[in-house]
Amino acid sequence: MSLNKKCRLVILISGRGSNMQSIVETIKNKHLNAEVAAVIANKTDAKGIQWAQEQGLATQVLEHKQYVDRSSFDADLAQAIQQYEPDYVLLAGFMRILTPEFVEQFTGRLINIHPSLLPLFPGLNTHQQAIDAQMQWHGCTVHFVTPVVDHGPIITQGIVPVHHDDDVNTLAQRLLTIEHQLYSQVVEWLAAGQICLLDTGRVQIQGVSHRAFVA
Numbered sequence: 001m002s003l004n005k006k007c008r009l010v011i012l013i014s015g016r017g018s019n020m021q022s023i024v025e026t027i028k029n030k031h032l033n034a035e036v037a038a039v040i041a042n043k044t045d046a047k048g049i050q051w052a053q054e055q056g057l058a059t060q061v062l063e064h065k066q067y068v069d070r071s072s073f074d075a076d077l078a079q080a081i082q083q084y085e086p087d088y089v090l091l092a093g094f095m096r097i098l099t100p101e102f103v104e105q106f107t108g109r110l111i112n113i114h115p116s117l118l119p120l121f122p123g124l125n126t127h128q129q130a131i132d133a134q135m136q137w138h139g140c141t142v143h144f145v146t147p148v149v150d151h152g153p154i155i156t157q158g159i160v161p162v163h164h165d166d167d168v169n170t171l172a173q174r175l176l177t178i179e180h181q182l183y184s185q186v187v188e189w190l191a192a193g194q195i196c197l198l199d200t201g202r203v204q205i206q207g208v209s210h211r212a213f214v215a
């Protein structure tokens with residue numbers, strides 16, 4: 001990606017879209033060399049879609065329920081994304097497992113945020129899992145996506161303390177604040193062309209040695 005060209009992003013959501021909102025606002029407030037080319041949801045009632053429309057962003061909804069199987073949905077989703085010619089595709093609360101065929105089309109350009117300190121607690125109910133395991137720290141991870149769900153080269157992680165009286169809601173809320181910071185920081189690095197996925201499978205961020213966030 002040339003540094004003069006804006007870094008084009010397509011963001012995929014399934015619901016509220018607060019991570020997407022924080023990315024859009026960071027790009028605007030920090031005048032980043034990036035633009036959200038489109039926000040795509042897999043549900044018509046995804047609240048974030050309405051917000052994105054109000055911002056004047058291109059939006060699209062592909063209802064996964066309308067498809068007979070995962071691969072036909074993923075094929076249409078890939079086509080919808082490609083028309084916006086993104087440099088990166090950001091999964092921000094996109095609650096769908098993607099087929100390897102889809103993931104491989106976007107190798108090195110597909111990024112996800114997961115609400116746990118991977119490799120701990122892949123999958124769903126991560127906050128409850130952290131509480132049940134009596135963790136004193138909980139976290140979130142931004143990583144490149146590989147065909148293995150909630151797995152892949154880690155770009156950055158953030159952690160928050162778990163309080164003795166936390167329930168899923170209080171813990172999720174505390175973590176969400178750092179999720180927003182984390183994903184926005186990643187977009188800042190992407191916009192500046194600082195993130196390199198090395199042949200070793202590790203991630204290097206040029207000019208940055210410490211990239212863990214603590215609440």
Ligand code: GRF
Pocket residue numbers: 013014015016017018019020092093094113114115140176179
């Ligand atoms: C976030 O906690 C994200 O990590 C998880 O789903 C939630 C989505 O929240 N995958 P939002 O839609 O970004 O508000």
